[in-house]
Amino acid sequence: MPCVALLSDVLDMHYLAPAFREHCPDIDLRLGSDLGPLDQIDAAVCWFPPHGLLASLPQLQLVQSLAAGVDHITADPRLPRALPLCRIVDPEMATGMKAYVCWAVIQHQRQMPAYLASAARRVWEEQPMSPPGRHRVGIAGLGTLGLACAEALAAIGYAVRGWSRSAKAELPAGVTGFHGDAQLDEFLSGCDTLVCLLPLTPQTQGFLDADLFARLPRGAHLVNVGRGAHLVEADLLRALDLGQLSAATLDAFTQEPLPAEHPFWGDPRILVTPHIATRTDTSVIARQTLHNLALVQRGERPHTAVDLDRGY
Numbered sequence: 001m002p003c004v005a006l007l008s009d010v011l012d013m014h015y016l017a018p019a020f021r022e023h024c025p026d027i028d029l030r031l032g033s034d035l036g037p038l039d040q041i042d043a044a045v046c047w048f049p050p051h052g053l054l055a056s057l058p059q060l061q062l063v064q065s066l067a068a069g070v071d072h073i074t075a076d077p078r079l080p081r082a083l084p085l086c087r088i089v090d091p092e093m094a095t096g097m098k099a100y101v102c103w104a105v106i107q108h109q110r111q112m113p114a115y116l117a118s119a120a121r122r123v124w125e126e127q128p129m130s131p132p133g134r135h136r137v138g139i140a141g142l143g144t145l146g147l148a149c150a151e152a153l154a155a156i157g158y159a160v161r162g163w164s165r166s167a168k169a170e171l172p173a174g175v176t177g178f179h180g181d182a183q184l185d186e187f188l189s190g191c192d193t194l195v196c197l198l199p200l201t202p203q204t205q206g207f208l209d210a211d212l213f214a215r216l217p218r219g220a221h222l223v224n225v226g227r228g229a230h231l232v233e234a235d236l237l238r239a240l241d242l243g244q245l246s247a248a249t250l251d252a253f254t255q256e257p258l259p260a261e262h263p264f265w266g267d268p269r270i271l272v273t274p275h276i277a278t279r280t281d282t283s284v285i286a287r288q289t290l291h292n293l294a295l296v297q298r299g300e301r302p303h304t305a306v307d308l309d310r311g312y
């Protein structure tokens, strides 16, 4: 009988319990403030786990993120680095992200904020219109989610480019690839909309800053669906004031929930959504956790285990 702990400093993890019990009726599930004997816990499912707790579980065999990213776990300075740390990789999650990113690009490129303002005044007013092929969308991070978004945007007809750490042997039709620091300038110079779908690592923290904004075409649109810490918030406001950026669509923030007094709220140039670009179904989290634990117990490495040296 597997013993699985659901650990978070910020989230009530009870919402995951029914899915785990459905997939494994005899599971020993531990959550809340009393975790019982710590030496019985085989696997930990985490979202911002209390720092140091994972290191205090002597029989732990698997650390499982309940999301695609693992930054909320690698932030623990006492993370047991010898254990496999797995993330969720799920086609449904990619479908959700595709829908959000296509919407974010289209609502800006087709001037939806102006139409909503006209509609509120009951004014029939046409905005200038150009075909998708004249709008260049750049995706920073061509991983599971970035590639899915690039393919979907190219299928609509946008001029899509992507940037990753390593060169890609194959890309979806209509997508141009760039990689590494040496090609970052060239990539950025052709992004009318820049979508950030990078993982948060020491290398990518603060990636979206004044220096980067200056390398985008004037009036570019920023979409951040990565993590809040990718963005230097003060630099975004300044780039919008200077007209270097024209708009931002943001789904992730350094402080979540975004405080009511935050300047992003109510700024007509910034569209805020509350970290909802996509979600992982609870049954996917339960299934992948139990599958990964079974693999680890057979001595195999799950394919969703991240490379801790790279940080993603």
Ligand code: NDP
Binding pocket: 067, 068, 069, 070, 140, 141, 142, 143, 144, 145, 146, 163, 164, 165, 166, 167, 180, 197, 198, 199, 200, 201, 203, 204, 225, 226, 227, 251, 252, 275, 276, 277, 278, 279, 312
């Ligand atoms: P992957 O690990 O599959 O892909 C990461 C991509 O980023 C890869 O292409 C990788 O390059 C690239 N990359 C990483 N570091 C660098 C770097 N230093 N320079 C250039 N490129 C780099 O991640 P996913 O696509 O699954 O997820 C991406 C992120 O999306 C998650 O980490 C999470 O933060 C965010 N997310 C947000 C959600 C939301 O609701 N807002 C929901 C789900 C995820 P290479 O291909 O060469 O390895």
